[in-house]
Amino acid sequence: MTARPALALLAVLALSGCATLLGGPGRQTLADIERAKAERLERDGALRAALEATTVALTLEPDDPALRERKARLEARIERAVAEQMQHARAALGRGAYLEARRHFLMALALDPGHAPAFEGLRNEVKEVRFVTHIVRAGESLGSIAQRYYGDRSRSEVIWEINQLPRNPRLTVGASLRVPEIPGVPFYLSPREGADPSRGTIPRDDLAPEIDPLVAEARDALERKNFAEALASVDRVLASNPYHSEGAELKKTILYSLGKTRLGERRYDESYQALVQLAKLTPRYDDLTDLTRQARAGLVQQRYNEGVRLYREEKLEQAIDEWKAVLELDPRHPSARKNIEQAELILKKLDERTKR
Amino acid sequence: MSAASLRLRVAAGGLAALALGACATAAKLPVVGRPTLESADFIVVTARWGDTTAELARRFLGDARLAWMIEDYNDVTKLSRGQTVVIPKRPWNPSGVYTNGYQLVPVLTYHDIGPQAKGRLVIGAKAFGEQMHYLKTHNYRVVSLEELHEFLQLKRQLPRRAVVLTFDDGHRSFLEYAYPVLKDLRFPATLFVYTDYVGSGRNALDWDDLARLDAEGFQVEGHTKTHGDLRRQPGESEADHARRLRAELEASQRLFQQRLGRPARFLAYPYGAADDAVLAHTRDSGFLGGLTVFREGNASFVPLFRIRRSQIYAEMTLEDFVKNLNTFAPEPIK
Secondary structure (H helix, E strand, C coil): CCCCCCHHHHHHHCCCCHHHHHHCHHHHHHHHHHHHHHHHHHHCCCHHHHHHHHHHHHHHCCCCHHHHHHHHHHHHHHHHHHHHHHHHHHHHHHCCCHHHHHHHHHHHHHHCCCCHHHHHHHHHCCCCCCEEEEECCCCCCHHHHHHHHHCCHHHHHHHHHHCCCCCCCCCCCCCEEEEECCCCCCCCCCCCCCCCCCCCCCCCCCCCCCCCHHHHHHHHHHHCCCHHHHHHHHHHHHHHCCCCHHHHHHHHHHHHHHHHHHHHCCCHHHHHHHHHHHHHHCCCCCCHHHHHHHHHHHHHHHHHHHHHHHHHCCCHHHHHHHHHHHHHHCCCCHHHHHHHHHHHHHHHHHHHHHHC | CCHHHHHHHHHHHHHHHHHHHHHHCCCCCCCCCCCEEECCCEEEEECCCCCCHHHHHHHHHCCHHHHHHHHHHHCCCCCCCCCEEEEECCCCCCCCEECCEEECECEEEECEEECCCECCCEEEHHHHHHHHHHHHHCCCEECCHHHHHHHCCCCCCCCCCEEEEEEEECECHHHHHHHHHHHHHCCCCEEEECCCCCCCCCCECCHHHHHHHHHCCCEEEECCCCCCCCCCCCCCCHHHHHHHHHHHHHHHHHHHHHHHCCCCCEEECHHHCCCHHHHHHHHHCCCCEEECCCCCCECCCCCCCCECCEECCCCCCHHHHHCCCCCEEECCCC
């Protein structure tokens, strides 16, 4: 940093005794070194560093008129230079040249690191740093794009955040992304061959920014196939915030997974209920229509058979209920309707016989 | 510690130095102090055997924690005997802007900590401890969010290797795994809690925990009520969005007021996500700053409602972790 005095030199020359350092030639020597440094820095235009060195020299030689004069001169020069930079910055802002304005504000601050107007200008008036627009090509991911511009896949999050992408974005070929320059990171505007792969990268695409713990609990329960718990957790998230998009997505995943799992286990009733609930949230979801048809067919068959079983046990009313349920699922089920008619006929005859 | 008290402390150190500087005018007296020269801006001393920057800071600036001022100004971490040391008595670069670039202050974000890493947001206790010790042994200076905020207003110069630590959501594991390490290393930290989670079960901190932590100097700040994405959602009208934002922030602030006796001053946007309406609403609700999860350090002139944070994930190696500790943006501006 510019403020750092080259004190290593001083260390060599420093004398250990109190008297010699403070009263004698040691102090003189130190002051001379700082003085020489200040002169060189001022010549080089490093006004701030020159002022610092002069102030250190003045600490050693408080009464040296030449040093006092140099300090006053440097302060005046800095003031003028800052005013000039501020003027340039304002002019650049007027032209909409934000990067140029930014540079002038930074120069003003480097000259006077506590200069409030330059600081405020930098914060409030300078819009953006450099951006390029990248058109997505086939096979690209945020990671590969970050590798292309920064030589570092793990910077993909910057692109993610600037473009306000959803949490697990699927990049569409031909879509345009804004890729910003990151201060302090190389920015490769033209493609380079074989970006250095030896640079450490963060494993996996670093995209999901953060997870709600309740959502995490739900996800966890889903992994354990504890669907009831998963649904309860996600419903709690959604009850407090119906716009919780991650929660809403997760609920769909849970319902789908529940429907499919129970279908495989031939627990058609639960399967069908889950799938119907999912269809209410989103009618088109993967192979939902097909699964629902299978679940419905399975459930129809199951309840129809249950009706037959009850009929054989002469539990006619219960059998009718089952077949009615079948008709609700499948209004054109031929056997169910016929069986109900048959059972009702028998019931009617039984009824008449009892009355007699 | 405010900028004013920093100056005060520096001034008090100056007095001490004046007293010690007696031998400047009476060179023949026995040397009780050390060779010292002082102006309004600097104290110049010669290091003696066994001196540390902390010792000099304690002695001349009145606070050992100001060792960084000596280290940064002289660009050293260790002193050798006979070395001339320039001790700055006041901040000399509050914005951290130099002709070759500018200072960045990384804000690191953790979530849950467990005995073992799990997924990307539950970091293993061992890895966490290693990361904290890395900061210590590599001379990073952990500062509070409050101090960063002063830096962002040009009111406080920060150490060149300043880093801020934050913990999101309010997991109970903070007490078991982070608290002892942070206490031991004297690292300040900020917890961002969303109020629906506080006290919601065995994995969550409750308000009593938070009140204790707050009293101990761990900063407790806001993370909304429900942790829902604050940005306007597709299909949500502007009016509905405004209503939802108000509800999220007001409900959370009411609880802060009730349970901690003060509102939250900073808001970590859930998922780090905020659009212009969210930024404006956060500012209008009286917050002093808002934090995203944009993975980059903060220049002093970063917008106050877009403070950047770098999330530390469980699967990161120590090398990955270190990539989040960049404290300088080289940018030659001449």
